[in-house]
Amino acid sequence: MRYRTVLIEAALIAAAALDTFVNMWSDAPVSIALGVVACVVLPLRHRFPRTVFALTLPAALLEAALVAPFVALYVLSTRVRDRRWLAGCAVLFAIASAAPSPFDTEATSASDTLVYLAYGLATAAVPVLLGQLVLTRRELSRRIEEIEEAKEHERVLHAQAILAQERAQLAREMHDVVSHQVSLIAVQAGALQVASGEAATREAARTIRTLSVGTLEELRTMVTLLRASGATELSPQPTLADLRTLVGASGIEAKLIGEPAPTVGTPGQRAIYRTVQEALTNVRKHAPGAAATVELWHSGPHTGVTITNTRPPRPALPLPGAGQGLVGLHERACLLNGALESGPTEDGGYRVHMTLPLT
Incomplete structure (x- = not known):
């Protein structure tokens, strides 16, 4: 050009x-x-x-x-x-x-001058008309571009409005169904904690009530996030500093060992926390009575966590589950350019291993 x-x-x-x-x-x-x-x-x-x-x-x-x-x-x-x-x-x-x-x-002569003037006017009209035609074409092109941009902006706004409606509907369903059921669990656990005469039963009821209350708090935060159409962040964000509390309140025999890399970013800390949370929940659901070990580690440019549980001493009760927990953890690791591996161990337990890059 x-x-x-x-x-x-x-x-x-x-x-x-x-x-x-x-x-x-x-x-x-x-x-x-x-x-x-x-x-x-x-x-x-x-x-x-x-x-x-x-x-x-x-x-x-x-x-x-x-x-x-x-x-x-x-x-x-x-x-x-x-x-x-x-x-x-x-x-x-x-x-x-x-x-x-x-x-x-x-x-x-005057007549020749008038003829020359008419010829000159006709000649001058050619560049003027051509120039105006080019100018009009440029303005029309700009106007078409502005119309296309306005249409694209309108499509984006329409999509955002539909997404906001879906988020609001999802928030209502979560609040009306899940929140109600978890609240009943917390109430029943509190009643059992007061009425039971056995220490082990009271301790189990206390653990159930604590977990239910924590789940309700996270659920309320999630509902607020959905109603805000994604404009707010989850607050407060879980970090590695909360892992010890999470392990202690897991309701199973679990221990936390190792240290993560000191340069793990906030997304990486959140991914490790959610991985430990999901793995301990799976141990509690699918391996009753098993002990779990949560190991934080870092090696070179990578860091991560490994959760391993022993063979359960008794069979698990049939509980509903869609198998989406590990799928979500795998997607979370992929978003951070990491990897997630999970599977049974040789002694009949289970192992979840997440690797994340430090950069």
Whole structure:
């Protein structure tokens, strides 16, 4: 495109120079000088269209150049929307080209001058109309782009509105169903803790009630997030500093060992926390009575966590589950350019291993 522009620019300047050379029939130095000025200033017509047009008019008056003012008038009409102003410039061009030269020794009749003026007006109308056509086309192109941008913005707003409705509906379902059921669990556990005469039963009821209350708090935060259409962040965000509390309140025999890398970012800490949370929940559901070990580690450019539980001493009760917990952990690890591995161990237990990069 730039090569083509340079060629067109060179061709126009060459045509203007040739026209000036052909029309230099007069030996008047002023005529020659004005013709040269018209050719020299012509490359500046895009930056100073009005000035260049004004400098080329004297050359047309002295019949030293016609191509240069013609091109200057065309460029001027592509930059100016005021048509009355353009009409005045066209009339000036016609007068300058039709008026007899001061250095012309032959007399020109009035009728010939009027014919030349009409011819000049017709000639001046060509660059003006072409320039206005180009200007209109540019404005229409910009208007079409603005309309497309407005339509795209409207589509985005429509999609956001639909997403907000779905989030609000999901928040209502979570609040009406899940929150109600968990609240009943907490109430029943509290009643059992008060009414039971066995210490082990009271301790189990206390653990159930504590877990239920914590689940309700996280559920309320999630409902608030959904109702806000994603405009707020989960608060507070779990970090590795909360792992010891999580392990201690898991309701199973579990221990936390090892240390993570000191440079783990907030997303990585959250991923490790959720992995430990899901793994301990699975141990409690699917391996009753088993002991678990949570090991934090870091090696070179990687860090992570390994959760391993022993073989359960008794079979698990049939509990509902969609198997989406580990799938969600795998997706979370992939989002952080990490990996998640899970599977049974040789002694009948289970192992969950997450690896995350430190960068």
